[in-house]
Structures are given as C-alpha cells and as structure tokens.
Amino acid sequence: MDMNTIEAVVPTTDPAEWRDGDAWLAGGTVLFSYGSTVLKRLLDLGQAGWPAVTVSDAGIELAATCTVAELYALPGSDEVAGREWPGLDLFRPCCDSFVASFKVWNMSTVGGNLCTSLPAGPMISLCAGLDATATILGPGGSSRTVPVATFITGDGQNSLAPGALLRSIHLPASALSAKVAFRRLSLSNLGRSGVLLIGRRDADGGLVITVTAATKRPVQLRFTAAKMAGPAALAAAVGKAIPAELYHDDIHGLPEWRRDMTLRLAEEIRAELLEERLTVSGDFWTGRPHATSPQPSAQPDTAQNKQQKEA
DSSP: OOOTTOOEEEEOOOGGGOOTTEEEESSOHHHHHHOOSSOOEEEEOTTOOOOSEEEETTEEEEETTOBHHHHHHGGGSGGGTTOOOGGGGGHHHHHHTTOOOHHHHHHOBHHHHHHHOOTTOHHHHHHHHTTOEEEEEOGGGOEEEEEHHHHEEETTEESOOTTOEEEEEEEEHHHHTSEEEEEEEOSSTTOOOSEEEEEEEOTTSOEEEEEESSBSSOEEEEEOGGGOOOHHHHHHHHHHHSOGGGBOOBTTBOHHHHHHHHHHHHHHHHHHHTTSOOOOOBSSOOSSOOOOOOOGGGSOOOHHHHHHHHO
C-alpha cells in the first residue's frame, strides 16, 4: 500500500534520530500492508548490516532484521551442525505457522513480528517458548534486555517506548538443549493460528508450557521436577494462569474454543514430554524433526529452482 504522507526515508539504526511521525522500517510487510495517513519518515534498517544469525556455545543470537527464510534455513546449516539442540526442531514449524508466500518469507523479519505483537505472531511463540530475551536500544546509547514472554503486553501491544529499537533476540543454549513439543490449531485449512503451544522438558526435569495465539499475550506455566503436574493439576494451573478475559476473541476463534483447545493441547504436551503417550493434534508437528521442504525461495538456486521462480 502506498503511504503518500512519507517525506523521507532515513537509513539509520540510531534511536536518537527518531521523532514524532517516524516509524522503524525492517521488512515492511506489516507497515506497507496496513498503510498510514500520519507517518512522515521511515527509519530504514535495511543498511544496518547486522549478521542475521550468530551461533555460539551460549545459544543463538538473531538480529531483529533476520528474515523468516533465513531462520527456516538455520536448522539445516553448518552453523548448528553437531549441536545437541532439540529446540531447533521448533524453528520450521513456527516459520510454517506464518502460512505465507515466499515473498513474505524473504521480507518479513523476526523483529518485525515481535514488534507487531499480534497474538498469532509465530516468532513470538518460538522466542517465548525458548525463554528468549530481547535487547532494546534507546536514545543516548542506552540498552536493556527483557524476556520476550513479557515484552508482549497485549493484542498489538508491547513494552517498547516511543523511538526504542529492538536490536536482537537471544535464544539461550539451556532452552535449545531441552526436549520440546509443539502444537498448533486453526479453524481453517492453512488459516491463522488460533491456538499455539510450545512445551519444554529442561535438563533439570522441569516442565515449561508456553501458550500463545489463544491468548492476548504469551502465558508460561512452569513446573519443577519435584512438583510435576498430573492432568487435573495441569488443567487447574491453566485455569488459574489464564483468566477468561485473557483469551483472544476474533474471527479465528471464540475465547471458549481457544480455552478448550489450550487445555487439550497442554495435556498432550505434558503427556508427550513425560513420555506417557504421544497424541498429536493440529498442524506442522510429528514428534520428529520437521521434514517439510522449504519454500523455493529458501532453497539454493539450482537450475530447477530458477525455472520455478521464473515461471
């Protein structure tokens, strides 16, 4: 969508340059699809030159400008080869949860998805489910970190102050090393996520279940190994952690349906991670490493792929 109020596009990563009427521009998939009648300038991060992905023994650092296509390619890359990180199995199902075209995959960014802060944002699901922290830059060289699970405060709301810039997201090795489970449901075939839950069984035996899409903001439930919940206790914990008004309500699912499916999927995850049984509801998960072929845009430019793109 054209934005005919824009007077300038400024290449910068400095929050000190922000002023009223500005918006940060990364991939722009949401900014240009929604449009605006009030913005005057776009602060373009396209020339930032931030490495999309940095892998170390401490975990994975994602630049805010890392694209969905780059994230999808990571689990099969040499950068993570040989690392015992089951959490990588979550990356591709979460990317698939965009249910988007290759054009979106190559432009939409991890940071943009977090900053848009929609309940169904799958990068929010991934990062919150793996206890990621976000680094936020402010004017004067200030910097702070905040857990992604608390960075999102509501439907389309987050803790960014005006002009603040999301710089990067850190996924800790401790969470990546955990056994994981994924569940997603939508009311329609290839539709927006109505419920998306991610579970982890950490090295200390503790269980973490992160609820997204069903709720206006991420909700995490944590159980220590010594106080592991059974089905009834888990259902009670979900009911206590998520009051009725926190369930999201839109055309992609009524709050009552989201609540019932959250209870169902949470129990599936609990049983799977405790190795009681394996029941899979929903999309993009088989209990094994994700095997879906990447979209043509995320594959190497072989002759066949070039023909597909040209076609």
